[in-house]
Structures are given as structure tokens and as C-alpha cells.
Amino acid sequence: ILNVEQSPQSLHVQEGDSTNFTCSFPSSNFYALHWYRWETAKSPEALFVMTLNGDEKKKGRISATLNTKEGYSYLYIKGSQPEDSATYLCACPYSGGGADGLTFGKGTHLIIQP
């Protein structure tokens, strides 16, 4: 079973501040790294799917970087807003590729304080 770890488990950030958190995954047999945003009482929604070492993706104030050689990805949120409050999940393919289901980390629970 793939070991995908996220830190910190939870994070309180003042509105307007920028923040970042980490996803660690096995660097061997890497295929893809997914980031999802999960708001309370809703379903997870995809933010990014990253595949190339050194890749950086951006969606509005949220961006992510990927280091496949050392097995980590960072998610950054610039100028946090209350609507950014959610759990952020990262995931890798369960058995290493194809159309496999995902192995998820336990998430980083982000709370933006006004």
C-alpha cells in the first residue's frame, strides 16, 4: 500500500496571510500526484493533477509544485480568504499508474480566521 503523508494535519491562518502545506509520497515508480479541495458537507473537487518533476500549476491564488525525485509536493495559497477554508487532500495512484484509483493522504484541514 502506497504511503502518502500530509503535514500539517490542521492549520489556522489569518485572513490575508499566505500559507503552504506539504504532501510526501514514494519517489519510486511515480506516475501522478493529485490535489483535491474538500469543503465541509460537499464532495472533493480536483485542483491539480501533476506529473512532471519541477512542474508548477496555478489556479487563481492557489498554486502547487512537484518534486518527484525527493517525493514531495507543496500547495500554496496566497492571500487566504474565508472561502479557502477546507480540507486539502493529495493522492497518488493506488497501484502505480493506469486508470487506478487513488491512495489519499489524510489531508490538511485549513481554517481561515477573519
Added chain:
Amino acid sequence: DAEITQSPRHKITETGRQVTLACHQTWNHNNMFWYRQDLGHGLRLIHYSYGVQDTNKGEVSDGYSVSRSNTEDLPLTLESAASSQTSVYFCASSPTPGTSGKGSYNEQFFGPGTRLTVL
């Protein structure tokens, strides 16, 4: 609009009963997945399917089965419900792999979830 739906949204059942949770998507995605969400564990993969007549076991497949008779549906069956199967269940789908053959490159679209309580 295309969507993915789950039914029922909430269900209470008794230990030992057979339970089936429905998942239906209208995107014509070949790949479908079932996950369960538990406190302290996050989302864990139960079963997945690459297409009609194809099913595969995930991380926590014991006590569960799926069947894929058409593209749109992947029902999840609990053969004999146990209290340990009390959980929130999410269905997801993703597009067919592109020319790279790497379907894991594609984002997954999640249904609204089914909360199952086994008494």
C-alpha cells in the same frame, strides 16, 4: 449537464443484511471508483473499474463487491453488513486514459456521498 449521483444519500441497516449503494454517472467515463471515508483514515479505495465487465480490488475490499454491466453504473454491495462498515461512501469517475495510457493523469469527479449506518 453531466453529473454523478449516488443513492440513497442516507441509509440505516442492521448487521448481517445485504446492502447495495448505487452510483450513476452521465459523463460516459470508463473509469469508476468507490471510496470510504472514516475519521483518522481519510479516503480509502474499495473497488474500481476500468470499463464494462471489469472490476478490481482496492485497499479495503473485504466484505464488498461491485459489478459493472454498463458504462454509467457501478453499484457497491455489502454482502453482510457489519458495524465496521459504518462510514461515508463516495463514488467517483474519471475519463478514459489518453494516448499516454496513463489514466491516473486524469482528475476524478466525486459524487455527493452516501452515509451508511450499520446497527
